[in-house]
Structures are given as structure tokens and as C-alpha cells.
Amino acid sequence: MSLDFKPDFSPGAFNDFFRDETFRNDFTYRNSPQNIRRFPFPFDRDDYMYSVNMEPHVPGRKGTAFEHILDVDEHYVAEMLDRAKVLDDDPLRCQSLPHMTLAGWDLLELIMEAKARDYPHWFSLTKNGNRWHWVNRPLGIEQTFTFLDESTLPYGPFEYITRQTQGDFSLQDERDNDLWMDAGMITSQADWSLDFDIGMSFMEWHAPVPLAHEKGVFDRALKFLLKLQHGAPVRRFNWTMTVNPLLDTAPETYPVWGPTKASLTPENLGRKQHLRVELQSLYRLPRSNAIAFDIRCYLASFDEIATVPKWARRLHRVVRDLPEELATYKGFIRNRPAMVEWLSKHDDGAPTLPGWWPDD
Amino acid sequence: MLTPVTPTIRSRPVYAPLEPKPGRLHLMVADGEGADALIDLLGKVNDRSQMLALAHVMYTPGPNGTDRSDALKALGVAQFFRAPTIPALLPRLIKVLADAYMGTQFYLAGTEGLIGQTEREIMATGFPVGAIQKEHRGSTVRRVQCVHCKGITESVATDPFKCSHCGLNLFVRDHYSRRIAAFQGVNIDAEDPGLVPEPVVKFT
């Protein structure tokens, strides 16, 4: 048994919706014009500071990345192929401690039910008691299995379903009035190591983030999450910068991608410099009482962002005025001057309207 | 005296003086100068005979050679075991844990390497980590895991240092993993290969 994808990129397949593109080597990743306007631009005002800023994770504005609980976009197939490559190179990017298998089943149920409900033309789930039949048309997968019986799937339930779902996932076990990061599928993280961090408590895992601890951001976040209820998921945003549309910016491979930060020039900056937005959603899981944390990553180049005038102005102001510690922690202090220089050409100084939608 | 440790980031472990607590077995594990913490612990008890009769001490010399076995043996604990090194001590600890009952108190003292590797075995039983007492004494040299090759370099004293497995130059973070019982080392010259600062002795 294995999980072989049989994607179909032939002309006309899925109405040519899914892009055949790369997140490494030649970096052919691009957003279509429609997808640029769906981009979850994270700044609703001209400056930025950390906050917990949780809101209910409910279906939102149609035609945006918020329309469904789990967003499947034009990059779905290419992202899953890239994830499979990352895992081939380094299987330690997906781990689940032994007591987390039940939580893995909870997550599998959540994702399969959401996708079959919201994208019935691409995914289907039929249940006959605990005998389930799952079809993932974009990846060419068809699987009959017994829910709660690991021996009927090619991988543990957590790895099986996250190999088919955009976004990094971690599962937090609640015990000792704390949350412990005891499972993870982390192939597109912004520079932290799953293998090192797995098993850590909430504060330990978030320890390296500067400033936020002094402001009590994580104390409040932990208190809030301990009260998270099944049936009432929440979400928030995080962002950083990446050179090249590289999803896999893990510390493990830092010697490989680290040097590329020095490769920016004024000529290539617009194409190579990407704003990387994490749409983070959190769900209480029913049987395990664990919390699932989905870190869904969206990438847009500065060229693509500049096609939306409001975003171009705002991004310039945010990057220019960000405290130095934040820019350092987010890893782009070195290139900030060049980024600000480039962005300033797209900022005519006009006022920007509050909110993050492109038009209003 | 307790080895001072500057609390930096919240994954950096912090320690506290050992306090006697009620129990049916007092399991004490120490290396090097940690022996003094055990001696001080017993000094806090009014009637030591009861605690001594329920105490099992497991000890190994410290990374700088300090060996206080004689002082510990002289205490008169019910069981005393000396191992030459930490790896030689652990199999016995694992067996003791397999036979132990709830009501056992754990006291760990000495280097972070000793504390971390024994704490990990205790946690594996399902015992809550917050209830394990730990006092840092003696050497501050660190176990550091290279995030790139996953190899652990023992007794790291300088920052940066060379990974003893893959040879990369690594800077030492305060980010610590209990599961791995080590601090994290990250390649220091990734963005500018070859530009490595002079190693500074930071841990002794």
C-alpha cells in the first residue's frame, strides 16, 4: 500500500484550474490574476504589531480564501507534490507521538468531511458505519478504509490526510493545563524544526519569538486556546518574507536556502521577493480533546502585490516602519532597505482605506 | 551553591533548590557537583533517618572530573550506585523506573546533560514533568543538537562550535528540547559561507 498521486495536468483537466508549477529549482510558481485578488493580504492598516487577534473561523466572503473552512486553490496539486518531495528527502518533517493517533483520526474526519461538503466536484466521502470510501480526484486517489483502524491505511491517519491537504498542521495534546505540540506535518514552516520542537509545551515551542512574550501575547493565547470548544474554531494571521516562492524554509535545510537571501537585486526583487502569509486556524477535536492547528501558507511576489494599488502603498509603509527586532526575527533585516526602496516606487503617499480587501 | 542560569527564552530550562517532599521512595540522580545538592537536600530534613532509609542515590562523576562518591556513600542511604558515565547510568535508572510506584519523589542535580537525560526517562513513564525536581550545579557545558544533521555534540563549551558529526559551524541557541535533552545548534555561516566569528568560551 502506498499513496501515489496520479495528478492530471493534461489540457482541459479540471478546466485547467490546477497549476503545474514548482516551488524549487526553476520556481515556476505564479499566481493567476484571479488568485492575486484572493490573496489574504494581512495588513488592515499601515503599521503592524503582534496581537492574539483571534476571530471565529467561519465561512466568509465568497470568492476569497475565506469562503470555505479549508481553502483549496489553484496551487493545490503542485503544493502536495512538493510536500511529497520534502518528505522523501526528510521523513522527520512529519511525526506523530504514539499517544496522538486518536487525534490524527479526529483530524482526518474533520478534513474529509469539510472537503467533501465544500468541494463535492473534487472530493467525496461515503460512510458505511466505519467503512469509509474517500475519493480525491485532483490527486487521483481512491481509498476504502476502516475509520479508527490504522492497518487499513498506507500511513497513520495524520500523515495520510495531511499529505492531501494544503497547509502545515500540528496537533496539541491538552494536559497539565497546558498544550503540548505532539504531532506535526511541517513542510512549509517559517524556519522552525518539527523534529526539535515536537513534544514541547506551548511556551517552550513559542519561546524564540521576540517581543511577544513580554507583552503577554502567548499567556493570553494559551488561556484562550484552553477554552477552545468543539464546534467553534478560530483563526488569526501571521506573515513573513521569503526570497523565491519557496515553501520549504526549514532550519534543517537553511544552508541550502539561506544563501539565496543575498541574491536579490533591484532588477529581480519584484519577481523574487515574496510576501508569505499564514492563515492560522485552530480546531478543538472531539475524541482526543486535542487542538488542531492549521498553518496555511499563501505566497505572492512583490510584482503581483503591486498590481493592487492599495496593497502596494500599505506594504511599503508596513515594511518601512517595522521595529528592527521584528524584521530581524522575521529574517529579512538584510534585505529591508532594498525592499523599501523598491516598494517606495509604488507608494504615491495617498491615504489607504482601512481593511485588507483589495477594492475597499 | 546553585549554578546561576540566566533565564532567557521560555524554553530555556530553569532550576530551583531541591526540597524534601513526602514519599515512599526518594530517587536521587546526580553528577559531579550535583552531589552537594543532594547533601544540602538531606540537610533540610529534621529527622534524616526516615528519608535516608527510603533513598536510592544514583551518581556519576561530572564532565570536569568531579567525583563526590565518597561523600555520598558516607550519607548512609539505603541504596547507592555509582556509574562511570551517564550512558552507563541510564539502563539502571530505566529498570528502577519500571519497578517504581506512585509516591516516588524524583530529585535530579548536576549538569544540564545529566538532568535532561534522566528527566527524559522519567517523562517516558507518563509521570508529569512539572513534578520532577531539578537543581543545576557544576559545569554549564551543553549538549547541542545540530538541527541540520541531527547529531548531538556533547560538552560544548564555545559559541560557535563545529558539529562533531557533520562539521558545520553552529551557533548555540538557548532553545532547548526535553525530548532530545539538548540545546539547538544552527549553521552560523549559511548566508555568508566562511564568515565564522571567533569561537568564544561561553560554557565551563
Place this chain on the structure above:
Amino acid sequence: MSGGAKLQVVVDQVVPVNDLITRFRFVSRDGSPLPAFSGGAHTVVEMDDHGVRRLNPYSLMSDPEDRSGYEISVRRDDQGRGGSLFMHRHVKPGMEMTLSYPVNLFPLDSRAKKHLMISGGIGITPFLAQIAQLTHFGGRFELHYAARNRALGAYMDRLTSAHPDRVHCYFDEEKQAIDLNRILSNQPIGTHLYVCGPKGMINWVLATAEAMGWPRLALHHEEFLAPGTGLPFAVHLAASGKTITVGTTQSLLEAMEAAGVDAPYLCRGGACGQCETNVQKCDGTILHRDHWLSPEEHAEGRKIMPCVSRFEGKTLVIDR
């Protein structure tokens, strides 16, 4: 943001188990499966008791994997505020009710080598669900269950026949008592202890375990404090701009809800912290009855838990 997501159910069965305890079974109104849950979870049952809105938490005792229905057992309390009486007297099959999604404030520790359960009376209910869960997914457990007599020992037969080696029952009237010292001496490292029952039993078990060297983090208990009764008092709600009076058998939380103020809650029993409210002005004494705030916070008097605590004095102004 009050109690979060809700389940629309209909009462499927009402079964008197003995003189004091009645079991209720709920199924979803539209026939869809109810959410699975984790053993130890409770649901908050909404009641319209002749114009008085009550929300009472009850542990889910049914098998968490049985999504066809939820079961709770309610012990009739003639001296109480009326919630259990309402359930016993007025809830009938076919009646439509609203439940909260399951909330778990008494979960099993997933890394525990063994689960040691001690229960008294109606406190058996969360363990029924937890034992069902452990039976499905594996895990060692041992249950000690005390009741006044055999008739009042609800579900003992069901448990002892399913798990003869692991369930031990004790009847007060037959002079059988849990030998706590012996039981607590025999548990392997990594065992976690869970106790649910009358307040006195909980205090006895926890104190004995701590004295024997068990760490607090391995001791878990659940006790739903009934909000209790007391003299009426007035409260000014600064954020809403309203002044309300809390009645004798009404909690401050219920009084706020009756006044249309949507205050957060989860357990409604003084344990979870969700309803924590800032006190802006206090000219009098706050009667803290919760298990959430620290002794320092109780003394400081700048916070109150409206689900169970009360006030006596001249003025209380809170941030709701």
C-alpha cells in the same frame, strides 16, 4: 459569546434508574449523528422552567463513539435550586431541548500508564464514558466506586459484569469502605488518579494522595458546584449600563442572562474560568464560591466568578 455552539435535540428516553437517579437520552432533531466526544466531557442542558431559564452541566455517560444519542444521569436534589427537579418532573420523551457541544474539563491524560478512578454516587457518570473510550482505544484502568447501598449504586452491575477484574464496588450501609492507602500504594509510576463524587470524598482522596507523595499534576478531579443560594443582592453592570438584582435561587450569571446580557460561560460550576469578570467597584464583601481564582485573587477582590459567587454589601460594579 456565551456558551458557544449548540445541538438541537429531542428527548428519546427517560429511565428512572433508582429512587434518586433518572437517566435521559437525547437524539438530534434532524436525525443526524451527534458529534463524537472525549470521555469526561459534559454538556450544558438548557431548561425553560416555567419562565426561569436554567443551564445545568451534566457529564455525558454514554459511549463517546455512539453518535446515535447522548445519555446523562441526573440525581434528584430536593434541596437544590430546581434544575434536577425540573429534569425529573417535567422532561418527557418527545420534548425538544438544546444542549451545548460537549466540553471536557475532566479529560484522561493521554500519556498516563494507567488510569485510577475513584467515584462516589452520581460521580460515576464521567467514568462510564471514559471506560467505554478506553475499551475502544486501549488503556489500563482501575475503578473504585462507592455508593450508599446497592439500590443506589447505579450502573454497578453493568460495570462489574463488563470488567470484573478492574471494577471494585463498596456499599456504605454494608460497612464497606475504600482502602485508600492500600490502593494508592500499588500504582505504577505514570498512573494518573481521577476522582469524582461528593466534596468530602474528593478532599479526602486528594489529601491522602498528596500526603503519600503523589504529585498534584497526576491528580484530577471534577466537582460541579451548584451555584447555591443566598440573600438577594444588586449589581451594576458597567459595560451594559444596567443595574440588576440577583434573586435568592438565581446565580449572578443567570441574572445577567435574564437581563439580556450575553456573558461568557463554559462549565457554569466555578471551575473553568471562562466567566471571570473584573470588579470595578466593591463596597461590601464578595462571597467567592469558585475553584478558579487564586487565594490572592479572592483576597484582592478585583475579580469575581458570576456563575457561582455572590455578594453582600452596599455596591458592586462589574465589567459586563
